[in-house]
Amino acid sequence: MADFVSQALDNSAHGLTTTKAAEKLGLSHVQELVSGMEVKLLEHQLVGVAWMIDQERDSPHKGGILADDMGLGKTVQMIATMVINQPLPEDKHRATLIVVPAALLQQWKEELETKTNCAFDIHIQHGKDKIKDPRQLAEWDVVITTYQTLTGDFNIPAGIEEGGEVDWVKQHGGPMSQVKWYRVVCDEAQFIRNRSTRSSMIVAMLRANYRWCLTGTPVTNTLADIYGYLRFGRFRPWNDWQDFNEYVAKMQLEDAPLAGMRAQQILRPLLLRRTKEGKKEDGSPLLDLPPKQVDLEYLQFSDDERALYDQFEKQAQVQINRFIRNNTLLKNSHHVLVLILRLRQLCAHPHLILESAQGFDDPTMIMGSEMEKEVSRATATMGAPWVRNIKDRYLQRACALDFDWDDDESDAAMCCKCGDLLVESTGRIMGCGDEICVDCVDDLRTGNIEHNGEFGGHDEKTNARLEKQFETAAAKGLRPCPKCKKMQDLRPNNIFRAAAFAPSQEDINRARRNRRSRPVKRRKVVSESESESEEDVKPQRKSSGKPVKKEIDIINLSDSDSDDSMPDISTLLKSSPKSQGKDKKKAKVEDTDENMSGSDVDAPKRNGKGKAKAKRKPSSTPRPSQQAGSRKPSGTPAPPKPPSDEMVAIWRRGGSNVEPSTKMLALVEYLKTWAADRPDDKVIVFSQWTSMLDLCEQLFARYGIRNLRYDGQMGREAREYTLSQFKRRGGPKVILVSIRCGGVGLNLVAANRVINLDLSWNYAAESQAYDRVHRLGQDKEVVVKRLVVHGTIEERMLTLQDTKLGLAEAALGEGSGTRLQKLSVKQIKDLFGMSSINKNPQDPNQTQLDL
Structure with a gap:
């Protein structure tokens, strides 16, 4: 060698x-x-x-x-x-x-x-x-x-x-x-x-x-x-x-x-390899190009954007803390990258992330784990009381196992149709709250409806009415639950993964502390028939003909809604699933983490900057961390409150009604200033997301700014035509370019102004895009504006760009290579703005995460 x-x-x-x-x-x-x-x-x-x-x-x-x-x-x-x-x-x-x-x-x-x-x-x-x-x-x-x-x-x-x-x-x-x-x-x-x-x-x-x-x-x-x-x-x-x-x-x-x-x-x-900064043999510059000025322009969020960003970032911090506590940061490196992506998109425009968060009760749950997203989806569809009831049932079941109650097998979750034990990947919950396996859900949804002769036990008029209701429900795709016989919508949007409602070890530990802090109560012998009437404490049983006696600690975990509160078939037939979800949302109460303030707000008022500000009504119910026996683990930030519905609605808007973000307003201001001072200059606007370019196009139409578009979704002929139009005299002076598509190989010296709406993960990709303009044939000074929002993940990414640049310099002989490294846990926490939040003594800063 x-x-x-x-x-x-x-x-x-x-x-x-x-x-x-x-x-x-x-x-x-x-x-x-x-x-x-x-x-x-x-x-x-x-x-x-x-x-x-x-x-x-x-x-x-x-x-x-x-x-x-x-x-x-x-x-x-x-x-x-x-x-x-x-x-x-x-x-x-x-x-x-x-x-x-x-x-x-x-x-x-x-x-x-x-x-x-x-x-x-x-x-x-x-x-x-x-x-x-x-x-x-x-x-x-x-x-x-x-x-x-x-x-x-x-x-x-x-x-x-x-x-x-x-x-x-x-x-x-x-x-x-x-x-x-x-x-x-x-x-x-x-x-x-x-x-x-x-x-x-x-x-x-x-x-x-x-x-x-x-x-x-x-x-x-x-x-x-x-x-x-x-x-x-x-x-x-x-x-x-x-x-x-x-x-x-x-x-x-x-x-x-x-x-x-x-x-x-x-x-x-x-x-x-030669660089533009290189010298000829006589000491003169290798390439005599006009100067290139690259400026970092720090922007300040509006009040609404800052509130949204902080809420989403807090949710990301909760996830990172969980990974660190469980020593699973490396295992979840892909999820960390997704969190970084979401926060970067939020810096460009909240629409980019809120559009993907539709269907969640709390939009910040898009930053959560898959199970948290499932719970949020269930809350939006079924309502908070339904979710709370399911969670309490699973917590009681977990406590029964944790407290060493007798006959643990009776507390296992079983499919209400086939009787098989449910595991994490197969368990599903229907709207009635009963559990079923994923295979039986498919069989019920796609198979013929089963009525089992329910229409013969009443008078003729009642039997005819029930049969008609049954046929109507079947035509709508509803099927009866094998256990409670209530009609259920078994489409995927109305079926939920049971594993999402399983309590964490922290929940079980909290229940254990609550149990120890209460006075010891007498144990009561309960027969199977008696326990069936006590919804809050009954464990599930196998169907057997003999009553089973058990000793149960009477622990009031919370009041649960019984199955009797579920609507009957006539109610289901009168309203659509969507309206049912709305009715259940009205029943929300503010006493758990799933019920945050924000639904009771005044109409949005406009501030001086044209942004909507929503007034929050403080909740009278203490947060879980304030209740007796509830204690947050050390170093864990409090769960963030979801943003108000009004604020989300404003920033979710796309199309011609889009609310301009801080970066979009700065972009328009630069274009107006340059058009007045340098009317012959042409401008390239770079973004990594075509959805952001879509929003800019809508805003340009509002301000009367002529522009062209160049991205990877266009055909070859369309892209060639766009470039020819941009290069010709008298053509549009602004072109919106996807940095992934237009950042390589193109010759765009017709422009000499660049605005980059979002930072790349490493600066090499950005620099390559800027050099589409600063190359042979350019005869004007090149000005590049890199837009960065102060106090966000974008600002913290700048140090990581230096890390990646040091890596390239080490290989090409353009630097010492001393900055060559991977990301430590400390750097990850710095990136998410949480170094002062989590001081875990078991956190070795030498642990590295290769992103």
Whole structure:
């Protein structure tokens, strides 16, 4: 391994000067055109092309990684290399395959045609123009395709033995998989950096003489990113994962700076990277571009937005605290990422998260666990008393087991239809409160309705009325409960997972403390017939003919509604399920965590900023933490109150009635100011969420701002038309762009103003998007505004962006690598603004969570 690194360093091509590069390319001076090119290469581009020619002709690697900063001309350097090193007449394989994101298909074709005066025959292998015959495809000089289209040509079935995939695609794969290419180029090669993705695995199977990766961000999250390039390029020995993992990837966890230096050693003979800040041989700037100004603009939420954000963030803090206490933070890393995403969306506009929270009694429950969401859904559908009744039943059952009552089996939950024991994954609860297994629910819902002769026990008129009601209910899809015989709506929205109502260990411990704090009461012998009349304390029993005597501690956990309070069939037939839910909501009381204040508010009043402010009526009932015997675990924040219905309704609005958020108002203000001061400037508005772009479009229509739209949901022709309209004189001066779709490869120098509505997880993705504007061809000063809301997760993300940037610098030789690290538990708590909330003595800050 040491010998390999040493020899590779000896053969490094980084010592090329501009003069030497011109000589290698057969030019008499640096200002001369390369034969076959229609444009003059800049000095750094001459060096790059000379190095690439050396890599193809004189290096064992037969390719490499061109990782120049965005805007330095990677595309033109690749085209010049293709022009200079064309296949010879005797070469059997002559076609070059260029794999690009879909947005760049037409741009690559235009660049090849204009830079070479149509020297190549070019075919775009995409959509309806795909060629199915591999021999016909191989006759073209250049074939341009997308990563997705290429993946479709490698549709390898399951069961193929390891190592046999290449042989299979030679015989059965699509046309591109069967061709052996003269050269393969992966543009925006960060698409293949993750070794486990299909795109990364597929490009490694391509057969070619030369292989090139073009990317401005070769490393973004981890040093393992570079393995995808090494595997594709077949740069031995590091294209073997076991070798690379032992030497670099694992070492990153133990000694990050050393891993960074090892990555430098591996990349040095394979990679050429220049940055815009680099210098020419005479000390002048490598690229003479207008200045780029990137400003962080801190905004303040309106009162309503701050109230909403704080409530949702508190709910997220409850979840993180639970993970930390249970030592399950690593196990729930995906859920942590979801919480981060929700809070970031809330910073952009509350609609993005409230739209997804419809159906929950408390919208903040979208931040909760799946079980908490289920309880919130049940509260919204059935009402708080129903939920409280079910929870009390499950708490009593759990206490019966915990207090060592006799005959534990009688307290087990059983399906009211088939009698099977219910487990966490199979238990369901119907609207009547009875328990049933998921299989029996499906059988009841899809099978014929069972009446079991209930219509013969009354007088003729009553029997006819009941039978008609029964038929009407059956026509509506209702079915009788096998136990209580009440008609039930068994559609999924009205069936609830039983596991969601199971008490936590904290609930059981609290009940145990309550039991110990009360005076000991006499034990009472209760027969089965007697216990049936006492709804609050009866445990479920197996049906047997003998009365079972048990000793029961009489513990008043809470008053529960009995089954007698459920509506009969006539009531169900008079009202729809939706109206039933509304009637039950009216019965809510404010004495548990499920019943928060906010339903009794005055009509919303407008403040000076145009935001609605809802008045809350304080609850007269003490919170659970104030009641006797109730105590919150140390370090756990109090459960947040749900936002008022009026506030949620205002911020949930989309479409033409959208309430503008703080960021949207700032966006409009910037556009109005720039339009007045610099009327010729054009603006790009970036966001990561197309739903946010939708809201901005609605707001622009309200203010009369002409704009265009560019995102991944548009077809190729529509995107090309949009770009042509934006570039022409007199066209709209504002374009809304999805940062995921428009952040790579595009040339958008027609604009010189950028507004980014939301921060990316790492700054490299943002920087790449900004460089769509700040690149060759830009003749105006570029101004970038990054909008950040003060006192939110966005502000705290800025430090994490520094962490990820340090990782890339360590691999590329642009920094010390001392910031290379993963996220500790402390960093997670900092991110959620809870470092002062949770001081867990068992919290080792060295515990890391790889996000």
